[in-house]
Amino acid sequence: MAVDPSGTTLSAALSEVPDGPVVMLNLLRFAPDGRSSYEEYSHRAGRFLRKYGAELLYAGDGTTPLVAEDGQDWDAVLLVRYPSREAFGRMVADPGYQEITHLRARALSEAVLQPTVPWTSGRDA
Template sequence: MNDIHLDPTRAQFEAFKNLNRDAPIEMLNLVRFRDTAEYPNDHTLADQGLSGAEAYANYGRETAAILKCVGGSILWRGGFETTLIGPENERWDAMFIARYPTAHAFLEMVTAPDYQLAVVHRQAAVLTSRLIRTNGLDDGATFG
């Protein structure tokens, strides 16, 4: 994978914040793990040799209550099988859709002090990712 995407750029975060903050949103998460987690040298887990998957599990455990506290939930989780259309070299270790009651709730979560402490696990775990904001349209019965 040539393109590493771990955190939003300033421009991407500003574009997110400039959208409607009062409507419900869904965030499509596509995550590829590092083989071995890369914690900062001064972190207590830096010398434990955790896999990226193990570090990401730490992130999930530590952020689950924060997600729930802001009214968020996981709508869907799936396991990667193959890419039918798209770059052949992209594969994803974790795929899920998280729903938030508003964009304000998402921003509240990512700026919460407990989240700021927990995100070190995500940063240690992730080789590359995609985080795509969507808005639910309808029941999805048709493409039109």
């Protein structure tokens, strides 16, 4: 299963709606004994979030899902706000950040990394 964005998917995501902030949804499934590696990654990644103007909005553990098919539950959820898709792209391309990505890859058996944008005003909820 994929845990890091590929060049193709990253390029496509960065080319969409380039202006304005983006909130990245992170759905994480840890590999056996992967949580400690992810905690180390998170600790070291904080420096890069600050450098590129990003902010961790929420991090939490998943509990029993109310609506989900078998296998659709997640160990953890994170929401990270970036000032722009371009800032996210610069961060993941940073050589210093690249040096710590192995910690994230080793920690996860599966992940979803999905950019989101705010609904426009007037849209029905």
